[in-house]
Amino acid sequence: MAAVKPLLATEGLGRHFGGLKAVDGVDFSLNEGEIRAIIGPNGAGKTTFVSLVCGRVAAGFGRIVFGGQDITNRPPHQRTRDGIAYTFQITSVYLNLSAYDNVALAAQRQAGSASTLETEVMAALTAVGLADRSEELARNLSYGHQRLLEIAMGLALKPRLLILDEPTQGLSDAEITGFMALVRQIAANATVLLIEHNMHVVMELAERITVMNAGRILAEGTPDEIRANAAVQAAYLGTGTDG
Amino acid sequence: MRPGNADKRVILLHLAVVAALFLLQFVLPTYHHGVFARVMVLAVFAMGYNIVFGYTGLLSLGHAMFFCAGLYGAGLTVYHLDWAVPPAFLAGLVSGLVLAVGVGVLALRTTGVAFLIVTLMFGQIFYLLTLYFAEYTRGDDGIVLSQAMRRIHLGDTVVDLTNPATRYLVAWALFSIVLFVTLALVRRPFGRVLIAIRENEERTRLLGYDTFVSKLAAMAVSGVICAAAGAAYALLFGYAGASFAEVHFSILPLLWVLVGGAATVLGPILGTLLMFYLVDFSNDLLNAYFQGWNLSYLGVVGVALVLLILFFPKGLLGTVRERWVKWLP
Amino acid sequence: MSFSAILLLATLEGLVTAAMLALMALGLSLVFGVMRVVNVAHGEFFMLGAILAWAVTTAIGGHPALGFVAALIVAPLLVGGVALASERLVLRRLQYEPEATIVATIGMLYIIQQVALTFYGPDARPVVAPFTWRVTLPWFGYSGYKLAVIGFSIVMLIATWLVLTRTKAGLVMRATQYDRETAQSFGIPVDRVYAWVFALGAMLAAVAAVLIVPIQQAHYLMGHDPLLLSFIVVIIGGLGSLRGTLVAALLIGLSDGIISVFFSPTLAKIVATAIVALVLVFRPQGLFGAKQR
Numbered sequence A: 001m002a003a004v005k006p007l008l009a010t011e012g013l014g015r016h017f018g019g020l021k022a023v024d025g026v027d028f029s030l031n032e033g034e035i036r037a038i039i040g041p042n043g044a045g046k047t048t049f050v051s052l053v054c055g056r057v058a059a060g061f062g063r064i065v066f067g068g069q070d071i072t073n074r075p076p077h078q079r080t081r082d083g084i085a086y087t088f089q090i091t092s093v094y095l096n097l098s099a100y101d102n103v104a105l106a107a108q109r110q111a112g113s114a115s116t117l118e119t120e121v122m123a124a125l126t127a128v129g130l131a132d133r134s135e136e137l138a139r140n141l142s143y144g145h146q147r148l149l150e151i152a153m154g155l156a157l158k159p160r161l162l163i164l165d166e167p168t169q170g171l172s173d174a175e176i177t178g179f180m181a182l183v184r185q186i187a188a189n190a191t192v193l194l195i196e197h198n199m200h201v202v203m204e205l206a207e208r209i210t211v212m213n214a215g216r217i218l219a220e221g222t223p224d225e226i227r228a229n230a231a232v233q234a235a236y237l238g239t240g241t242d243g
Numbered sequence B: 001m002r003p004g005n006a007d008k009r010v011i012l013l014h015l016a017v018v019a020a021l022f023l024l025q026f027v028l029p030t031y032h033h034g035v036f037a038r039v040m041v042l043a044v045f046a047m048g049y050n051i052v053f054g055y056t057g058l059l060s061l062g063h064a065m066f067f068c069a070g071l072y073g074a075g076l077t078v079y080h081l082d083w084a085v086p087p088a089f090l091a092g093l094v095s096g097l098v099l100a101v102g103v104g105v106l107a108l109r110t111t112g113v114a115f116l117i118v119t120l121m122f123g124q125i126f127y128l129l130t131l132y133f134a135e136y137t138r139g140d141d142g143i144v145l146s147q148a149m150r151r152i153h154l155g156d157t158v159v160d161l162t163n164p165a166t167r168y169l170v171a172w173a174l175f176s177i178v179l180f181v182t183l184a185l186v187r188r189p190f191g192r193v194l195i196a197i198r199e200n201e202e203r204t205r206l207l208g209y210d211t212f213v214s215k216l217a218a219m220a221v222s223g224v225i226c227a228a229a230g231a232a233y234a235l236l237f238g239y240a241g242a243s244f245a246e247v248h249f250s251i252l253p254l255l256w257v258l259v260g261g262a263a264t265v266l267g268p269i270l271g272t273l274l275m276f277y278l279v280d281f282s283n284d285l286l287n288a289y290f291q292g293w294n295l296s297y298l299g300v301v302g303v304a305l306v307l308l309i310l311f312f313p314k315g316l317l318g319t320v321r322e323r324w325v326k327w328l329p
Numbered sequence C: 001m002s003f004s005a006i007l008l009l010a011t012l013e014g015l016v017t018a019a020m021l022a023l024m025a026l027g028l029s030l031v032f033g034v035m036r037v038v039n040v041a042h043g044e045f046f047m048l049g050a051i052l053a054w055a056v057t058t059a060i061g062g063h064p065a066l067g068f069v070a071a072l073i074v075a076p077l078l079v080g081g082v083a084l085a086s087e088r089l090v091l092r093r094l095q096y097e098p099e100a101t102i103v104a105t106i107g108m109l110y111i112i113q114q115v116a117l118t119f120y121g122p123d124a125r126p127v128v129a130p131f132t133w134r135v136t137l138p139w140f141g142y143s144g145y146k147l148a149v150i151g152f153s154i155v156m157l158i159a160t161w162l163v164l165t166r167t168k169a170g171l172v173m174r175a176t177q178y179d180r181e182t183a184q185s186f187g188i189p190v191d192r193v194y195a196w197v198f199a200l201g202a203m204l205a206a207v208a209a210v211l212i213v214p215i216q217q218a219h220y221l222m223g224h225d226p227l228l229l230s231f232i233v234v235i236i237g238g239l240g241s242l243r244g245t246l247v248a249a250l251l252i253g254l255s256d257g258i259i260s261v262f263f264s265p266t267l268a269k270i271v272a273t274a275i276v277a278l279v280l281v282f283r284p285q286g287l288f289g290a291k292q293r
Helices: A046-054 A076-082 A099-107 A114-128 A143-156 A173-187 A199-205 A223-228 A230-237 B006-024 B030-055 B064-081 B085-107 B112-132 B164-187 B189-199 B201-205 B211-237 B247-260 B267-289 B297-311 B315-323 C003-035 C042-059 C064-091 C098-120 C144-166 C168-178 C180-185 C190-212 C224-237 C242-262 C265-282
Strands: A008-017 A020-030 A035-039 A061-066 A084-087 A161-165 A191-195 A208-213 A216-221 B151-154 B157-160 C134-136 C141-143
Touching: A008 A046, A020 A046, A020 A061, A020 A216, A035 A046, A035 A173, A035 A199, A046 A061, A046 A076, A046 A084, A046 A161, A046 A191, A076 A084, A076 B201, A084 A143, A099 A114, A099 A143, A099 B189, A114 A143, A114 A173, A143 A161, A143 A173, A173 A191, A173 A199, A199 A223, A208 A223, A208 A230, A216 A223, A216 A230, B006 B030, B006 B164, B030 B164, B030 B189, B030 B211, B030 B247, B030 B267, B064 B085, B064 B112, B064 B211, B064 B247, B085 B112, B085 B151, B085 B211, B085 C265, B112 B247, B112 C098, B112 C224, B112 C265, B164 B189, B164 B211, B189 B201, B189 B211, B201 B211, B247 B267, B247 B297, B247 B315, B247 C098, B267 B297, B267 B315, B297 C098, C003 C042, C003 C144, C003 C168, C003 C190, C003 C224, C003 C242, C042 C064, C042 C098, C042 C190, C042 C224, C064 C098, C064 C190, C134 C144, C141 C144, C144 C168, C144 C190, C144 C242, C168 C180, C168 C190, C180 C190, C224 C242, C224 C265, C242 C265
Parallel strands: A035 A191, A035 A208, A084 A161, A161 A191
Antiparallel strands: A008 A020, A008 A061, A208 A216, B151 B157, C134 C141
16 A cells, blocks of 8 residues: 555644643544544543644644644644634534624635625535525524534535534434534545544544543554454443443 | 625615715704714714724724824824825825724734723823824814815815815715725625624634734724824814824714614714714703703713613614614624 | 932832822722723722812811811722622623623713712812921921821731731632632622622722822812823733732832923823833733733
8 A cells, every 4th residue: 555645644742731731742643535533531632632733722842744734833724724624612603693604704715706605605504404594693593503504614614624523512313313424425525533422423434533541642443443442441432332 | 694685775775874964965054064074074983993893893992093193194294294185185094004003013912901901002102192292283282274274276176175065075975985985894705704703703713814914904994994084074174183182082982883883884973973962962951951060971971881881782773783674784 | 409319209209109009000900800890980989089088178177187087988988889889780780791891981980070070070179188297308308298198008008918818808809809600609709799899999099099189189080190000000010910010009100200200291101101002912911910811
């Protein structure tokens, strides 16, 4: 197999907050087109890690390489332009704007004209199933729909890497099924990095899983490998039956 | 807002307002004629402030300095350098732009309360400088521009800015231009970005926007518009004094914008007009019944601010937009 | 007078300013530290204190010291009451939201000024000092009252410090400042703490005013300059930091006094304001404040 340059790679990446070693030297690598899940107990550093990648949090030490370029010191808005999109763990849609305006903000930087913008926005809204609610204020949407709106915004950015931070939290089972179909669609055009606690979703969607614990990577592998991994079971999954 | 029929309604509404103001000059009695001319110029100041405060969500307490950059930029060049009106007006605009960018580059490194205090401080420095250089500005007394200085010579015709009719027209023209510029701005992608920054700046950064540059651009536009109002004021009403640089004059546009409705295009003119007449009216009323009580605009402004922020934070047009007319920009 | 004598005189004047500033800025800093509220009307509480001091001393005849002591007790209490009322009626309803609070306090500023203008009038009126003892130094005579002001302020500052660090009330205030939610879950009535802190801040300003009014005169616009100076002190010292406020008050008071003697007061103000703006831009936590959590 020819060696493929990874889309995203981190070398010894870390950030400490005073005494707390949130992320403590992580070597991570993600290939283009993958669907990768990051799992781990609360406080493992998963959100901090992806925040370091997208630039929300400044790196304390280490390197981040995206698309072959060192982005460690790039400001977050620049990294978004490079192709990294992040959807927030705590929903951060613009509550006082309509669904349309929310997605338009994501799409308008790259849209050439007003009509292109309209097309792009409606396409993203249709993909997540919110096309008929385009004029509704985001604060009037149900929680599940707000999560979908976040994903629509991520899509409209046309990213190379889409980072989803606990996207199914608070969603009903039916919504989760719809979400999984959506992710498989997205993965056709973008690399997906997903933080999840819902093991069903992880096992179904992810091609590879990275397990984090206490700011470090505990294990990496295919879903089957991870399921069988004793250390992971001890730290997180629990022994025996599936979750 | 998805583009559609609302566009036509919006443009018609604003054209109607502009037309109404144009027609009013033929029916207004002399006193009110003068008031409206003044109000339109001050409304331009309020519109400039609205861009930074209403749309971008930055509470600045130093905007009087941008008005005064225009006021003195035009006033001083006419008074000391014998400049003609058009280049003097331009001097005012350029001064406003330079000051806004300079202050913005420093002040925008801060947010929230710190930004408020920094702009307040810079505004204070500007005021103190007008006093320090009283040799040129005549400080609180101010400089008075004579009638001769306020004429525009276009070939054979002379446009006399001291003529009330001309003054009204010029004020109206400036107001209308700035109104449509503001309207265009806030309905463009740029306007949406400013609102996004106001609502959630971090989120906006993660959508790929350099929020510092956007905020700086908003300051620059705001500075130029406020300076245009200041320059127009000096040239139309013939006076430039240090009192316009005091903190009080930075608080007034805040009040006007809040009354009319922050982040609405027509809010500023509505707010400025209403507050002018409210202060006028209450002055007369209160002094008729309570002579010797020294009642002045102070009390009215204070009570208005408190009542507004408690019960009508969105102001008149803001409330109208929220309840009934959702397409109002 | 020789140069060093002038310098000494300027220093003493600066210390008086510093004393007044320290009390005023302390009030502002407490309010911001505990409530996260910027009270733009703080200068007006100062002014009210001065005006009420004039009213009390004029009402009570006889020896000026009698009226003065009465004013020192009555004025702060009344001003505290006004502050308490405004906190309950206005600030609490706004849930202390930063921007709304600022607009509301601007409104309060105007209302208080109007009230003063109506009942006190536009004139500046003097208040007689409680005693006219003159200290004779080798180079010049100096007002003993001014020295007393410095001394009294130091006493007040120590008293406040003791209250904050040694009493239960002070502990409650500091706990609320440090972490509001945790304080609430410990059963601390945060709302009441806020009300008392706001009143305390206003009272400190009023005390400063009563002390200073025999030296200056009472005028309805006198709150403007001390407010700006207090802002400067609080920012340089770091919002919410007691020690920082004191050091900054000393610095600002002394430099204001000294520079004003040797250079134009306008220039002094320009320089002071510019320094403050730049400190806030480049080092927002001031000289002593901790970086925001």
